[in-house]
Amino acid sequence: MIKLTLNGAWINMKNINELTALRDKFKNSIAIRTGDTAAANGEKHVLVCGGTGCHSSGCNAILKKLKESLKTHGLEDKIKVVVTGCHGLCALGPLIITHPDEIFYELVEPDDIEEIVTKHLIGGEPVLRKVYHEAIVDGKLISFHETDFFKYQHKISLKNCGIIDPECIEEYIARDGYQALAKALTTMTPLEVIDMVKASGIRGRGGAGFLTGRKWAYAYLTDSDKKYVVCNADEGDPGAFMDRSILEGDPHAVIEAMAIAGYAIKADEGFVYVRAEYPIAVNRFEIALKQARDFGLLGTDIFGTGFNFDINIRLGAGAFVCGEETALLTSIEGHRGEPRPRPPFPAIKGLFGKPTILNNVETFACIPPVILNGPEWLSKLGTENSTGTKVFALGGKIKNIGLVEVPMGTTLRTVAEQVGGGIPNGKAFKAAQTGGPSGGCIPAELFDIPIDFDNLLSIGSMMGSGGMIIMDEDNCMVDIARYFLDFTVEESCGKCTPCRIGTQRMMEILENITEGRGEVGDLEKLEELGEHIKASSLCGLGMTAPNPILSTIKYFRHEYETHINDKKCASGVCKALFQYVINEKCIGCTICKRACPTDAICGEVKKPHFIMQEKCVKCGVCHDKCKFSAINIG
């Protein structure tokens, strides 16, 4: 039975042919955005990034202006404007990309729009001053795909982000969307689906890296009248935003994968637990759910196979521990999000006591292409025990802050120096922090290690959800460790003693060290406490909480020792441990004196100045203002 909606699309599709017909109908309009100039046939698309990064930097104003301008020039029917998910280069937003000529504009402001429309879209000549600066080499325009940021990337989870309109199910279908679900339901048994996921070697992208296929198999083998599929979108690591980008940029991929998982383990109900702090993601996901239901891709008797599946959204309420699987389930059940002991594992006894599989957003986003293209398609990428790709959220002291997806096994150096574009202001790399509060700091000496689950564990960090914070010489590692521990101390749910009290004791020792009260033997105490907390905590939060401290002690022990023995912080971060001093380069220009908020600097014009330490609040303004490098941290 074919019905027509207002926009001419089918709804309630009952077989794969209807899906394929719909895909073919919309295929061309998407091909334009993937470099197929022949498909364009004179048509032009302008993609405006609508990810959270660009949203914050003002993409809505750009969009409004663009639509107005196109209307004034009578082009609103000829040039299609599409709001897409995140392109990855969040630091340079708002971003605009034109197709099929693939011109990538950065830092676009409303006042630039008129010029882009008249000169480029009408006149055919790109506005070079706003083109992504890396895409201009020696005055010549190169494709943005050839720039360092894009050329090392390989997009699987993010394949549709920044290409399709996430609020339009037809565009997802045009990119082979829901074909994998159709294939699984109509041509494969649940066991064949599980075997294919197993053979692909995919491991959970949420942190621990457990084999996804094996998890599904456990749930499949547990007999029950009711089973659940849960998607963990409670992305709590500070600095990680890949799950949000997928939900915002390609929500249907998650819906399709959850339905496939439901078929594989014989579940008919799913839950997505998403942070309430992600309103755009929640909104787009709700729109996608409604569309999928309208099209008969969720609900009863999907593709006429008798398979039923639907998904509920539950909003998190700002507790980091709810990213831990058993705590997340307890939270969905309507309680304080405290973890429970494992075993029993959720695959045996999970949500409301029923067998449940829990996967992260990014893991789910990898599933449809694996089902469609076969397991080798994924397993040929990456390393032996970590197949496929990984999305990283690059942040901290790095030029290209944003979202990148690289094959497993790419070195940290490639990610930081090529994709990330290196450190601004010519400063030196000091460390990379991966895995958020559960991970560790990796020193610059180890930057040539290929990134995969096992390598990161072996050097005392972990993959975690994929946050990657780059630090330079100005960052104090003791302070960074204190920062992450402060986070876990506050987020510890309080259920088990090692985590609740142990992390608090570690915190007190660290505070002493950063405030100049460190004692010989503190490091040994921290190490001993850390090992005990790792060994005896109930859940992943406690088991990994000491990682940031243990890894920084391991690689930056000398920094801790300077803090403890010499009561000095060489990076000038721990305020109790340094002072600003004016050296002989001072020419008496008085800039620092005028800038000082507490009038702590004295001295006459053209004579060396002096800082009164008792008045100084160590704000660093004088240090930043001085043009003669005359102020030292001592």
Place this chain on the structure above:
Amino acid sequence: MKKIKTTAGFMGTSEQKEKLIAMIAEHKDIKGSIMPILQKAQEIYGYLPLEVQQIISDETGVSMSEIYGIVTFYSQFVLNPKGEIAISVCMGTACYVKGAKDILDRISANIGIKPGETSKDGRYSLDATRCIGACGLAPVFLVNEDVYGRIEKPEDVDDILKKYTES
């Protein structure tokens, strides 16, 4: 997790109460619905004082201790109303390494309340928040719905705050 006790007096209206009771009736038979109920109650009142928790307890049959336990567990639930001028400073890693702490201190000194507090007259509230995900704009802070990013030095907040305090 530290929670500050409710200081403002309860000023809920009968419309709000009607809305709350209707909302609870709609949700209470769904499994595990106490979290969505609390979230929607906070949308109605802006915060969750004991008076509101008591109504939820009466209507759902869930004990007050359980509800209070949930409210104080999750950081999204607040026991104090937001100020007319609600300021939040992102303390995510990217912002932190770029000096978010100094920005927070500057604002705190400027408006005279500590993070987590609402001023007595209800005009200001200040929060240090977890990562808001705008790491590309670090360091970032928000005044109501307005986002201020790429703050180069703490003093830059003075001019931004003036726009609100003088209006």
